[in-house]
Amino acid sequence: MKLFAKIVLSLSVGALCIGLAVRKIDLRQTAAVLRDIPLSAVLIYTLSIIPVHLLRAWRWKYLLRPIGVSLTFGRLMIISTVGFMAILALPFRLGEFARPYYVVRQGQSRMSEVLGTVAVERIVDGLVIAILLFVTYLFAFARGSQAYPAVLAVSAWLALLGFLGLTVFLGCALRWPDRTIDLALALTFLRRISPKTADKMADRLRALIQGFRALRHPRDMIPFLVQTLLYWGANGMGMWILARAMHLPIPIHGAFAAMAFTGVMISLPNAPGLVGQFHAGIVLALAAYLPQSILTSAGGAYAVALHGIQFVWYVALGFLALLFVGEASGSLRTLVVESKRAAAQGGEG
Secondary structure, three states: OHHHHHHHHHHHHHHHHHHHHHHHOOHHHHHHHHHOOOHHHHHHHHHHHHHHHHHHHHOOHHHHHHHOOOOOHHHHHHHHHHHHHHHHHOHHHHHHHHHHHHHHHOOOOOHHHHHHHHHHHHHHHHHHHHHHHHHHHHHHHHOOOOOOOHHHHHHHHHHHHHHHHHHHHHHHHHHOHHHHHHHHHHHHOHHHHOHHHHHHHHHHHHHHHHOOHHHHOHHHHHHHHHHHHHHHHHHHHHHHHHHHHOOOOOOHHHHHHHHHHHHHHHOOOOOHHHOOHHHHHHHHHHOOOOOHHHHHHHHHHHHHHHHHHHHHHHHHHHHHHHOOOOHHHOOHHHHHHHHHHHHHHOOOO
């Protein structure tokens, strides 16, 4: 029933977002623009994904090192590439378990601890894109823009407040782990409902908080933050380069606003392949920078091209990397089943 509910929710989110995107574009005009995209634009944007991919994978080592996990550069890239493919392809963010699962299989840490590093990564990423979205909103507000969509303004405030709250939670959990765990269990009434389950959950939360350890180590946290900023910077620049190659008249801060708003959209329970969410995020954000006549054609084509190129890149490389992760987990089905089992146990894989 849980799996069925997740699938229904995932597909519902995707269907809703597809509806939002389709309402903003003309499908015939979008298809016509897509047919005319020069191959050079596709190749240039594909090349721009390379530094994004490398930075996104490499920075994780600085969160793993404080919990005693050491991976070679090659192994880190293979595990991360499979994980990125799983995050993109699987619904309801089930792919987030993939990278921790492969680390735990090597016997270097507990699943909960490694999941803690992923939690730090997600919260920091969320804070970065929330700040970017808020800054672009303030920039538009300062210029007196009357066409700035209300959905972007509301999302800017909610995302910033939400991820600031999660950042405060990280700090409190690291400073007062036992008090934070007790508060979490008290708010869920788990100790009253099932004391044994509460004890198990407390143990997992304690291990999860161990994954926050990098926050105490400037030697690891500073390079992680620098590479995170470079990662998002390279990502936004690549999106702007593709927009220019497709003759979309958006400013560079418009590309970063589209990236940030889409990042907020896909942080929600996601549809398979991010279909719908990605497109709605791009199109709704571009509405602040493009006239309706261009948005309905080139804007829609830009969203489809961005998603299509990224999807092919991450899925193709992911399935290739899947061949090198080990015979016991050499299929996507095995990855999903085993990573969920390890996450549920919270222990040594």
